[in-house]
Amino acid sequence: MIISRCIRKTLLLSVLFTLLFLSAAPLLFAQSEKPNIIYILSDDQAWSDYGFMGHPHIETPNIDQLAADGLTFTRGYVTAPLCSPSLASIITGLYPYQHGITGNDPEFSSEKPRYQTDWQEARSRLYKDYLDEFQKHPTIPQLLQKLGYVSFQSGKWWGGHWSEGGFTDGMTHGDPSRGGRHGDEGLKIGREGMEPIFKFMDKAIADNDPFFVWYAPFLPHSPHTPPDSLLNKYLPKAPTKAVAAYWAMCEWLDITVGQLLDKVEEQGLTENTLVVFVTDNGWIQDPERPNRYAPGSKQDPQDMGIRTPIIYKWPAKIKPRMETEYLTSSIDMVPTTLAAVGMDPLPEMQGVNVMDQKALASRKRIYSMDFSHDMVAVDQPEKTLESRMIISGTWKLIAPGPANAATNEIQLYDILQDPMERQNLADAHPKVVKKLLASLNDWWPGKDR
Structure with missing residues (x-):
């Protein structure tokens, strides 16, 4: 009899424990199921300059595989054919006329040579008005932080110190006396290895934190200084050395993308990581002038300036598809990311969640804009x-x-x-x-x- 009561008591406690666990499980599972998010941002690359987009010579096997594994839009566009306004749109989900960053630098006259320290410091003082306007609008790292995300900035960044963009960690210091204009220390990522990102990821994994990575390497951006092995590979295929160097830079970017995705795979995170790939603006390599672009690409409204493939890979939620019909824009990246973590877009965001087939089908047009390189009035x-x-x-x-x-x-x-x-x-x-x-x-x- 006593043994029977003990058994009943044990069974009752077991049932109660099970019920308590199950009641808490949705919260635990919801936290563990938050996707990690990685933005991969190519810098100065034409929409056609990938293997999967049909380039006859440039080899991009890692990005090709990313495209095959994801929802890939071949008719993607950015909001501007210039890096600073384009990147500002990518991180806020707003068009340049909304977030205030329409060019790379404020317009001003200076007796000092452009880009040298005195010019940089004068620029920084004038740029503050634009930065103040930009910072009125939440960035995706700031929005994700509300859900417990940690975030890392690397590569191109125009918004001062990484913390000013809402990142919890990063590389760019933004100090104009030390060359802080568009990335400074962050521009080493990719070209000098991937270790800063990998250290951040390791810590986030150890702390059980969902993470966001901004990987915006200075690739294939000039200076076109690829490893000799890559340059020599393309010299026999290209019409000029300048073109060969640019093609080699495109493959160098691809190699680093492979390194980043391999890290995700090694950590067992592939299934529940949302990877988004886009370029900031286009590029046509001038065949005769190294490191220079030809008209009709960067800073111009033609498709070679604003078109880009856009890829969304999330094996747990997104079925792979090569989408050649529907239009998409970099303005969609933030709303899609927010939808992935269960958040609604802000009212001023005009993009759509690309995982919503009805939203894609109902949109009939997208927009872009081209401003001068230098800005004259934030308002x-x-x-x-x-x-x-x-x-x-x-x-x-x-x-x-x-x-x-x-x-x-x-x-x-x-x-x-x-x-x-x-x-x-x-x-x-x-x-x-x-x-x-x-x-x-x-x-x-x-x-x-």
């Missing part, structure tokens, strides 16, 4: 507006802005049939121009509303 972005762009279906329209010194004509292209934008069809399709221009003006008329 009047239209003063340096060179072009606004709208892409809808097969059509792309480029509308010149007040700062466009090259042309004042509307340009219309059948971007699927004419991806290099050689034939302006505006005169032949006035109704299409009228419709797209009306949509563009309704979105943002190029001035404060």
Whole structure:
């Protein structure tokens, strides 16, 4: 009898423990299921310069595999064909006219040579107005931190010290007296190894913290100084040494991407890590001038300046697919990331969650904009507006802005049939121009509303 009561008591305690555990399990499982997030940001690379995008010579096996394993949009676009405004959009989910960073530097006259220390310090004082406006808007590291995420900045970063972007750790100091303009110490990542990121990941794993990594290496960005082995590989294939060096830099980027993804795999994190790949802006290598881009790419509204493949890989949640029809934009990265962790986008965010098929199908157009390299007024972005762009279906329209010194004509292209934008069809399709221009003006008329 006593033994029987003991058994019943033991069984009762066991049942109670099981119920308590199960009631707590959703919370425990929810925490453990938060995906780690990695943004991989190529720097100055044309949309066509990958193996999976059909380049006949450039080898990018690691990015090719990432594309095969993920939801890959071949018709992706960035918000601007210049790195600083483009990256600011990627981290805030806002367009340049919203977050205030429309160029790389404030415009000012200086007797000191550009980029030297005195110029850098003067720039930093003037840039503060733009940085203050930018910091009114939460970044993705700041939003994720509310859920217990730790975050690491490496590579390109224009927002001062890494902490000013809401990162919990990072590499960029932002001190203008020590060359702090667009990444400084952070620009060593990739070119000088991956150890800073790996140390951060190891600590986050040891502390059981979900993590966010901003990997924005100075690759394939100039200076084009690839390892000799890569340069020699492309010299026989390229028309000039300058082109060979750029092609080699693209493969160097790919090698570092492989190293990062291998680290994720080695730690057993692949299944529940969201990896997003994009480039900040395009590039056409000038065949005769090393480290220089040709017109129609960086800082220009053509597709070679703003188009990029965009990849989302998350094996636990996203089914691999090569998407050649739907349009997407870097403006979608933040809303998609927030959806992945169960957060709603902020009201001012215009992007969509790309995991939502209905949202993708219902969107009929995306936008981009091109400003001057130097900014003149944080509260009047239209003063340096060179072009606004709208892409809808097969059509792309480029509308010149007040700062466009090259042309004042509307340009219309059948971007699927004419991806290099050689034939302006505006005169032949006035109704299409009228419709797209009306949509563009309704979105943002190029001035404060």
